[in-house]
Structure formats: structure tokens, C-alpha cells
Amino acid sequence: MQNEYENNDICKRCGECCRKGGPALHKEDMPLIEDGTIELANIVTLRPGERAYDQIAMSVRPLEAEILKIKGRDGRWTCHFYSPEGCSCGIYESRPVECEKLFCGDIGPLRDIYNQDRLTRHDLLPEGHPLLELVEEHDAKCPPIGMEEIAKKAREGDAEAGRELKEMVTYDMEIRRLVVEKAGISQEMTEFLFGRPLKTLLLTMNIKVYEMGDSIRFSFAQGE
Template sequence: MQIQNTNEPQCRCCGKCCREGGPALHKQDMTLIQDGTIPLADIVTLRVGEWVYDQPRQEILPLTEEMLKIKGRDGTWTCLYLSPESSLCSVYDTRPAECEALFCEDTAPLQAMYGKDRLSRTDLLPEGHPLLDLMAEHDRRCSPSQMEKLAKAAREGDREAGETLKEMVVYDMEMRRLVPERSGMPAELNDFLFGRPLRVLLGAMNIKVYNTGDTVRFNFQA
């Protein structure tokens, strides 16, 4: 096989991009989900209003539309499919569209597609699926933007906001407990169905959540 000589920069497969976060999923990736290359249990939903890292712009911004991403590993955003030992991708030959487009020395192709034709949960669940109504109700009662407003008010001493926030967090926790229990679905699907737990989003605001019987308490850290 003749190796083509080129002076153009090429990907070194160092894994740096993968450690900054897994890809968002697009319509082009539907077949990878349908054939089981990417199971739903490996996907996390980032919901409208969540603050997320925008790779092309290298900024943390609130989402204006839902995003499905490959989960991170070990409590980080390092892509689940990146081997920590070899820095190789376990699905490289069938990697998602963003991974094909991404090159750290030329992000223009990724920027061109980044916010377009993204998949959502409703794209992956059939019309009439019994969980769609539950997901919509959860989004209504556990809105990330509303959670943020309540958390800021509670931090400033608003007791009513604090109680409402507790009710929201407890509802979120109960939904994640009851749906797998009553449906028989694995709990690993919760991050796809309902997004990241509110206690995780609050943790990013330096608010720790502790269980206390049937409710929770907050520790507002500096």
C-alpha cells in the first residue's frame, strides 16, 4: 500500500477532543442507534435551559434546544467510548457524525453542523409511547431554568423558594426510582429519559443535596 505524503495536518488520535466531551447526536446518527451501536443507555439528554460547554465556541452557554450526547465516564465528560488506557475509540469505524467532522486544528466542519439536525428524545421513541407523557410532565415540573431561579432565590434566604426547590428535587428523584421499578426498564435509561438528575445540576451551582427521610436538605456552598 502506497502511503500518500502530505504536509496537511492530520489527526494524531491523542484523545484530547474526546476528553472534553462526547459528541452530540444528529439525524445522521439514527442508524447507529437503530442497529445498537449506540444503545439508549449510553445517551444522556441535556435539556433546554441547562448550561453546557459549547466545544466550537469554547464557552459555557444555556441550551435553547434539547441535545442528546454520549455519556461521560467516571464522573467526567470524557467520552464513554474512549479507552483511558489506549486513548482509542471503541466505535471509531462507526463513530457519530460530529466525531467524523471534528478536527482540533480545523473546527470549521464541526461548527458548520454543530447546532443543526440534532436528535431529540421524541425522535427515538415511537409516537404514543407511554413514557412520552411522563417525560413531558417531568420537563414541566423539573425545568432546569426554573430550578436555577429557585436555587438562586433560596441561596439568598427565600424560604418559600427553598421549599419549592425541595419538592422539585424529590419529584425528580422519585421519578427516577419509580419508572425503572414499575416498567422493568434498566435504571441506566434514566439519563436518556429525564436528563441529568437535578441534584447533579445543583452540584454545578455549588449546592449539595442530602437525603433526609422523605425530603432533602441543601448545603449552599460558597
């Protein structure tokens, strides 16, 4: 993350960090959620086993623990609150702690807090919350690391793995549809509750999901 400003101690507010992805949220950021600065619909859950970019290691690797991040915008990872047109942050004066600590000329302060006291869905959906049981059921049936292992076998021609993958992706799609239709939850909230859709995760493995009426099929491109 070192760049041309590494010898300066003042942020240039160029927006490069914001374009690389919104921050992960920590317990120190809870007041921003409680006062509505950051809504749950602005958050995406990255689940254990899911591959994600590690800002400190500067590489993509499987997550060891759950992370809540500010969503991207326009189908990319550019932070939801960042305005590319004005190179400005919509919540700069009350930005999350990772944004306060991050400075491309010195990542030490960010490294110190990077894996500490991160928020999870259980912090925001306390024990007894009516949706928590559904979230836990989805995690059990659609774990990212389990999906990846099944998808690899399906790519190799394992018919049973193909059926398992189809059932898993269908369940993931159906539960998202049901909470919107039956529980009145907004579509934007589903990525907080259940994380990124499995069909999105499969795209990182060059596997495309096509909806065919009431069914789905897969297209396995070359590569992992």
C-alpha cells in the same frame, strides 16, 4: 480549540477531544442507534436552559435546545466509548458524525453541522410511546432554567423558594426511582429519559443535596 497540530491536516488520535466530552447526536446518527451501536443507556439528554460547554464558542452557556450526547465515563465527561488506556475509540469505524467532522486543527467542518439536525428524545420516542407522557410531565415540572431561578432565591433565604426547590428535587428523584422499580427501566436509561438529575445540576451552582431518610436538605456553598 486550536493547538500544536493546527498546521497539520492529519488527526493524531491523541484523545484530547474525546476526553472533553462525547459528541452530540444528529439525525445522520440514527442508524447507529437503530443497529445497537449506540444504546439509549449510552445517551444523556441535556435539556433547554441547562448550562453546557459549547465546543464552537469554547464557553459554558445555557442551551437553547435539547441535545442528546454520548455519556461520559468514570464520573467525568470523557466519552463512554473512549479507552484512556489505549487512546482508542470502541466504535471508531462507525463513530457519530460530529466525531467524523471534529479536527482540532480545523473546526470549520464541525461548525457547519454543529447545530444542524440534532436528535431529540421525540425522535427516539415517537408520538404515542408509553414513556413520552412521563417525559413531558417531568420537563414541565423540572425545567432547568426554572430550577436555577428558584435555587437562586432559596440561596438568598426565600423560604417559599426553598420549599419549591425541595418539592422539585424530590419529584425528580422519585420519578427516576419509580420507572426503575415499576416499569423495569434500567437505572442507566433514566438520564436519557429525564436528563441529568437535578441534584447534579445544583452542584454546578455549589448547592449540595443530602438525602435524610425520606427527606432531603440543601447545603448552600458560597458562590453561584
